[in-house]
Amino acid sequence: MVATVIAHGRIYRKQTKRQIALNSFENSLSYAQQCDREDPLASFREAFHLPKDDRGNPQIYLCGNSLGLQPKQTKEFIEQELQDWATLGVEGHTEARKPWMPYHEFLTPRMARLVGAKESEVVIMNGLTANLHLMMISFYRPTADRYKIIIEKDAFPSDKYAVQSQIKHHGFDPDDGLLFWSPPEGEELCRMQDLELLMAEQGEQVALIMLGNTNYYSGQFYPIEAITQLGHMHGALVGFDLAHGVGNIQPNLHDNGPDFAVWCTYKYLNSGPGSLGGCFVHQRHHQNKDIHRFAGWWGHNKDTRFNMRHDFDPIPTVESWQLSNPPILSMAAIRASLDLFDKAGMDRLRAKSLKLTGYLEYLLDELNDARINIITPRDTSQRGCQLSLQVLNADRSLHEQLTAAHVISDWREPDVIRVAPAPLYNSFADVYHFVDRLKGLLAR
Numbered sequence: 293m294v295a296t297v298i299a300h301g302r303i304y305r306k307q308t309k310r311q312i313a314l315n316s317f318e319n320s321l322s323y324a325q326q327c328d329r330e331d332p333l334a335s336f337r338e339a340f341h342l343p344k345d346d347r348g349n350p351q352i353y354l355c356g357n358s359l360g361l362q363p364k365q366t367k368e369f370i371e372q373e374l375q376d377w378a379t380l381g382v383e384g385h386t387e388a389r390k391p392w393m394p395y396h397e398f399l400t401p402r403m404a405r406l407v408g409a410k411e412s413e414v415v416i417m418n419g420l421t422a423n424l425h426l427m428m429i430s431f432y433r434p435t436a437d438r439y440k441i442i443i444e445k446d447a448f449p450s451d452k453y454a455v456q457s458q459i460k461h462h463g464f465d466p467d468d469g470l471l472f473w474s475p476p477e478g479e480e481l482c483r484m485q486d487l488e489l490l491m492a493e494q495g496e497q498v499a500l501i502m503l504g505n506t507n508y509y510s511g512q513f514y515p516i517e518a519i520t521q522l523g524h525m526h527g528a529l530v531g532f533d534l535a536h537g538v539g540n541i542q543p544n545l546h547d548n549g550p551d552f553a554v555w556c557t558y559k560y561l562n563s564g565p566g567s568l569g570g571c572f573v574h575q576r577h578h579q580n581k582d583i584h585r586f587a588g589w590w591g592h593n594k595d596t597r598f599n600m601r602h603d604f605d606p607i608p609t610v611e612s613w614q615l616s617n618p619p620i621l622s623m624a625a626i627r628a629s630l631d632l633f634d635k636a637g638m639d640r641l642r643a644k645s646l647k648l649t650g651y652l653e654y655l656l657d658e659l660n661d662a663r664i665n666i667i668t669p670r671d672t673s674q675r676g677c678q679l680s681l682q683v684l685n686a687d688r689s690l691h692e693q694l695t696a697a698h699v700i701s702d703w704r705e706p707d708v709i710r711v712a713p714a715p716l717y718n719s720f721a722d723v724y725h726f727v728d729r730l731k732g733l734l735a736r
């Protein structure tokens with residue numbers, strides 16, 4: 293049961309009291325604490341360093357969508373590599389406790405489970421934007437007739453710059469070659485029927501659909517399978533930037549079938565600032581040795597890589613897109629994080645996330661304050677853990693006051709505070725305290 297509400301001059305949908313009753317949430321700290329006691333994943337919070345305020349109390353950290361917290365085990369895993377390097381030198385490539393040569397292979401099964409892919413389809417390498425370019429070298433092959441790329445209107449700037457520069461690199465004009473999937477005038481969310489319309493009108497010219505999924509600004513999660521089928525039906529290839537999706541929702545990449553996906557590991561995957569990215573190429577492309585790609589020695593057949601004299605012989609998996617031998621210290625941080633994800637399991641994390649973000653939504657609705665408008669979809673199948681709060685008159689000072697009140701969230705121009713309770717370490721009490729502090733600030 294959903295009601296239509298008008299605020300900020302915009303129309304959005306709001307849960308009614310009846311639906312809230314169905315969720316049986318309660319607006320009290322004791323209820324939030326009860327949820328924490330019943331939470332089977334509650335103990336994972338202890339596995340993280342929580343940033344403290346000046347009195348030594350944990351801050352309310354709701355910013356895992358930007359930079360995830362540090363697992364306590366990260367230090368130990370990085371120190372292990374530092375020790376092995378100190379004692380073994382170059383021999384560490386084969387003799388370290390976790391030999392560096394195949395180090396990324398220790399991470400692959402867990403990363404593959406996290407994104408619903410086969411192990412041959414997933415590799416950890418480079419940064420996100422670098423991987424996006426490598427993917428477009430292979431999967432954006434424009435011709436005079438089919439050269440356009442579709443991104444969502446409010447795509448993350450790096451994605452937009454990357455696709456614009458690829459269009460230009462191939463000799464086309466980005467003003468003509470870049471198409472936007474836009475929400476209806478005055479609204480924030482993209483609708484599938486508008487993408488279908490765009491493809492019906494211009495699909496013959498579209499070479500690639502490349503979407504940020506989950507969208508960094510609105511928190512909207514787009515249907516991967518439906519979009520992939522739509523793109524393929526019109527002869528386009530389809531890729532996703534899962535920076536805000538991985539560790540947040542289950543993208544089921546193999547079954548949903550996009551051609552490629554890229555992501556970072558420093559947000560929900562808690563692997564440290566600037567840590568390495570992940571990359572998925574669907575197995576249907578692995579056997580194609582003629583695929584255009586930028587090559588490096590780490591993508592060459594492992595059996596003959598060190599013979600040094602061979603022509604490039606690509607590994608018949610996504611690993612053939614690797615260029616360089618990877619930074620082990622960053623990989624060690626990813627290992628610590630993936631250990632936790634594997635123990636928690638994405639299904640259990642998603643189940644908690646639905647309840648935790650549902651509770652956040654309920655408490656925000658209870659505020660009933662026209663200065664705050666949730667622009668993230670109310671439909672839980674279209675969102676992860678993040679809620680984007682549009683602030684009336686783009687009043688950024690509210691975000692600054694929240695920070696002063698030891699709530700760590702982030703502000704995104706022009707007018708949104710993003711809050712993301714991460715199910716791995718956030719509690720129901722965190723969510724309660726956040727909304728309680730927000731209420732206090734709005735009452736001033």
Ligand SMILES: Cc1ncc(COP(=O)(O)O)c(C=O)c1O
Nearest residue numbers: 419420421448450504508535556
């Ligand atoms: C959706 C999205 N795409 C791309 C990037 C850029 O990532 P990187 O700096 O790792 O290339 C980010 C960074 O926050 C992002 O959120």
